[in-house]
Amino acid sequence: MSLLAPELSSSRTNPLPAADALNDVLRAASPAQVIATALEAVGRERLALVSSFGTESAALLKVMADVDPSIPVIFLDTGWLFEETLAYRDTLIKALGLSDVRSIKPLQQTLSREDPDRELWFSDPDACCRIRKVEPLARALKPFDAWINGRKRFQGGARAEIPVVEDDGARLKFNPFANVSREEVEAIFKVGKLPPHPLVASGYLSVGCMPCSSRSAAGEDARAGRWRGRTKTECGIHTAKTS
Structure with missing residues (x-):
């Protein structure tokens, strides 16, 4: 049964539901219910899931695949990823039956102009993230009206109070794992x-x-190894408009 209230039902010929109204409907919904409602509200051709294929990504991808494995998945291949991450992407595509994974790369002319020596990550990590993540994602999301991501409140920092549904300034943004605990993520894996x-x-x-990734010591926050020694905590794709 649909979780959408009658006044929230949407088609491509009508305006998208308001983020606040959807958030009210979905604030206590399961991740699968959030994804299914996003699919109903927007339509498969206008909905994408963005995944880093990182350490917790398989849980969200598994839930999505159980709802509809043909939802487009956007993967940002920054040119600085571990070979293990690229191999993990391929493993999960096969294991979960994902049928539409799109690996998006930064524009070569941008890299040649702004990071010819591949040292921008050290001198200006925000600029590096902008040309390797933020700008490619904005380009990849242009055909879509909504996107799904895997942020969780338990990750802390700027993520501690994220809603289940928000308006990112250009499209709807669904956070189906906003309410889940670390134990629930582990259970999905198991x-x-x-x-x-x-x-x-x-x-x-x-x-x-x-x-910009390092090992975490015992007792450290899971994201402590990201941009270690810097005040930076986000790459920018969740703080910049995607228009």
């Missing part, structure tokens, strides 16, 4: 018999680009 990211065994609890 029940679904999902393979772990290869770098987890080496102490990487959160994996992004190679130069």
Whole structure:
């Protein structure tokens, strides 16, 4: 049964539901219910899931695949990813039967102009994220009216109070794992018999680009290894408008 209230039902000929209204409907919904409602409200051809294929990504991808494995998945291949992450992407595509994974790369002319020596990650990590993640994602999302991501409140920082549905300034943004706990994520891995990211065994609890990811010590927050030693905590794709 649909979770959409009658006044929220939408088609491509009508305006999209308001984010606040959808959030009210979905604030206590399961991740699967959130994804199913997003699919109903927007339509498969206008909905995308954005995944880093990182250490916790398989849980969200598993839930999505159980709802509809043909929902487009956008993967940002920044040029600085671990080989293990690229291999993990291919493993999960096969294991979950994902049929529309789109690997998006930064524009070569932009890299040649702004990062010819591949040292921008050190001198200006925000600029590096902008040309390798933020701008490619904005380009990839242009055909879509809504997107799904895997942020969780338990990750803390700017993520501690994220809603289940929000308006990112250009389209609807669904956060189906906003309410889940770390234990629930682990349960999805266990029940679904999902393979772990290869770098987890080496102490990487959160994996992004190679130069800006490090192992986490015992007792550290999972994202402590990202941009270690800097005040930076987000790459920018969740703080910048995607228009």
